[in-house]
Amino acid sequence: MIPRPSTVEYRLGAFVLSDRTVLHAEPRLAGVAAWLRATLGPPTGATLPPGTVTPAGADAVVLRLDGTLPASGYRLRVTTDRIDLAGGDPAGVFHGAQTLRQLLPPETLRRARIGAGPWRVPAVEITDAPRFSWRGCMLDVARHFMPKADVLRFVDLLALHKLNVLHLHLTDDQGWRLPSRRYPLLTETGAWRAESMRGSRHHEQHDGRPHGGFYTADDLREIVAYAAERHITVVPEVDLPGHTQAAVAAYPWLGNGGPPVPVRTSWGISSHVLNVSDVALDFCRHIIDEVCDIFPGPYIGIGGDECPKDEWRASPLAQQRMRDLGLPDEEALFSWFVGRLAAHAAGHGRRIYGWDEILAGGAPAGAAIAAWRGPEMTALAARAGHDVVACPDMSVYLDYRQTDDPGEPIPVGTVLSLADVHAFEPVPDGLTGAEAARVIGAQCNVWTEHMDSTRAVDYMVFPRLCAFAEVAWGPRDRDHDDFQRRLAEHLPRLDALGVEYRRPEGPRPWQTRPDALGRPRAADERRAELLELTASLRTPPPGA
Template identity: 60%
Template sequence: MSAPADPPALLPRPAELAHHDGAEPELTPATEIAADAASAGTAAWLRAELGAATGWPLPPHTAAAVPGDAPPVIRLAVDGTAGLGPEGYLLRVDGRDAHITGHDPAGVFYGAQTLRQLLPASAYRRAPSAGPAWRLPRVEVRDRPRFGWRGCMLDVARHFLPKREVLRFIDLLALHKLNVLHLHLSDDQGWRLEIRRYPRLTEVGAWRRESQVGAGAAATFDGRPHGGYYTQDDIREIVAYAAARHITVVPEIDVPGHSQAAIAAYPWLGESGELEVGREWGIIEHVLNVDDATLDFYRDVFDEVIELFPGEYVCVGGDECPKTQWRASPAARRRMREEGLADEEELQSWFVRQLDAHLTARGRRLLGWDEILQGGLAPGATVLSWQDTSGGVAAARAGHDVVMCPTATSYLDYRQSESDEEPIPVGTLLTVADVYAAEPVPAELAAHEAAHVLGAQVNVWTEHMDSPRTVDYMVFPRLSAFAEVAWSHGERDYARFRPRLDAHLTRLDALGVEYRPMDGPRPWQRRPGVPGRPRS
């Protein structure tokens, strides 16, 4: 065994990597794929991806009539007794074949993702192209994830992302071994999910007459209508496509704040009467009322949501809910008296607890941003700790599960350099190196408390991302750095990560991802004259 002069640029970094001497096997037009029943999904995925890049059929393996004439084989199998751990895998390349053993089907899939990274970057193209031979280095990789929740929140409410782009985004998450797509489906500026019982949510709430351009006092409006939504069949397709890549889609319907689009569709839900779908970004004063009819409305909505999303978690938001309208509302004050609530913070908690009970009765778990801690946490709730790490610390110490996503290290809408060339710079500085250095588990947690940290996610808020190209620029390659934070064990060294990232960018090039170059934006990625709102 020896160390190669140029080790494979695997990302995220595997737990164990060994390189062996000897001839490197080469994939050929005769290469086959052998898979047990539990690995059939990964075999189909690998055949489609490598088949497109090579132009080869990669058929199911059949025993050769003459052993010496046997073609090279990629062998996939699940073995839950191999000591690999959930989502773990063992990848071994010998003189002729590649062997992937997974603890479970997800482990086999992640092993196949690593196998693809062993090949030239042209393995990520959609049609054959001239290039080097399809050789596999003689390696043994034993790997498993650090966290069970490795996620990305994608805001499709502020700017709608067409279904084809959501599917493409799922493929990019899978490439990075992430396993949760948190879809932010409703906000003041748009409602993106078809609800059969309440059709005006998409007939009215999915469309706004114009959008704010830029941030701060100098922001303007574009005068251009914007909108879109996913039909229930679209969602079924998205969920199934993600599941085939071992990604769970977590839906978010944001209440009781961030609800102007719903109120525009059904004015009786709010405290304000007639409204239009929101055009501006920021925290909006309009909130849901706390009437029984409003809670029944959202129970109906969530019943349709859980029909479409089979995962364990449903996010109800709970963030940035202004209390001004409740303070002025006789109905809200009456509800507080009836329920023995001390203030509006407890009223919000009461509202969230009603939905928690509804979801729990249907076998689901409520997920919410860390404001759901205010006024008392719903019994079964899991907390997204976003404002900083303190919410996650408090929730974990109280025995609640936590997903860490603090703004300082997890908000991919934040500016990427101090340069004036960054498009619409908002928030604090968040570079690739900053994302890579983040530690999801707060140091102040004891071991038994830290066990409540399910993992981490990054959040892609799209107020200033009005096209898939802009999403690419803001997300990559920072998401590549986050993938290693969420997957890899042990200490991280940015100096050693950076060469692997540079090699990984050639894969993103082959896929057509319009990421931000490490030395700054290309001319067409800038937004001169559009104001931002950077913070120090």
């Protein structure tokens, strides 16, 4: 089973799931019961009709709540005549139901029946609960658009591995995927680019193929509802004030002057950022309003990463704004801008979630931090009093190459192997107990510059996401050899689900990209680069 449960005790015998099996669920678990019927019925023929279950009743699946269990935790007891699944809350029961699926043969993960059974569940008692409350995956749909149906499929794969946050990166220089009633050109213009880079940006090759797409408001509401049924929270991200060339292409008055710019066709960081006028701030506020209307979760991602200040240094408007506010430099202007976004989100009862660059100058109170530039940034955010999600690039960026194999498609970044991901520890050494408690979880990130299809995402994400699921769910101490043995049994489940993961023996011919050159990096080179990037943030800023 993946992730590995906390305790597992096998017993003699097995429960046989059949068309005679009934399901009894407490009223608060009607949603989990409906999902379980829809999931297990087609491949097994066990439709699990409602049934009244007595203490002596047999051939039943029972779903219930147990206040003695922790939130998101569960206890699964399987005997020869009953499956009893109790959870501390509905999320816990749902996670237990995912474990139940993994106790059945892989054929039961398919969408239709291909075997005759019998469908045996081994007699077992499992007690389990997650270590972290935030077990996330960031999916970049801005660089390469992922159609709604593929996002829903991705949600199901996250749920199978007991992840509970989908961070959707909806806007960037290369595309704007978020609908807006007030600013329709964001999708009419900003959602489409003339071409994309083929391979690493360092080779400056383009494919000559237009690319684009966007979601409607109802598409996004459907994704949110679908995820919620699987106890996954969708955290939307609108990257501000940098990574906004697509928005400036749609509405040039958002920029800092100069000739019109197109939606960016190259990877990397654009120098075109939002200006700091009241009009631009109102634009941001209106977008936050619309985001809050679609996404009900407590967090709103505002990005805040990789915002070049060159245009602000050359902008009379930005310089006047700094003088009016008494700000010493453009970094302080950036912090002021982020503070305005945080205040507006707070008016909706939401907290901002930003990349660790927003720590410069002191992040707004209540902001949650995505610490991507190494464990030092996780520690810095925690010591500054922020909730922090650990997602360092050298440990959990799933766009990084998986091995030194020359057949790896578009190899970029440092090698990030399955074992590397499994060894990742989200809580840095040296934190006090209170500081460590502020590390609310971990997140793997799927940047899609080099993933132009769901097949490419499958290859880069799996099975490394399986390893990450163990990091986010289970204890600090992990046995990689044990994980490898369980993974061998888990891969047939991915096969049944149609996931085109990276095989242990390496990429298959159609998974290579000889037409697109990469740019491998050495680990020492990347560590030195990160140290330089974070050198000025070694200690919390005054008043942070």
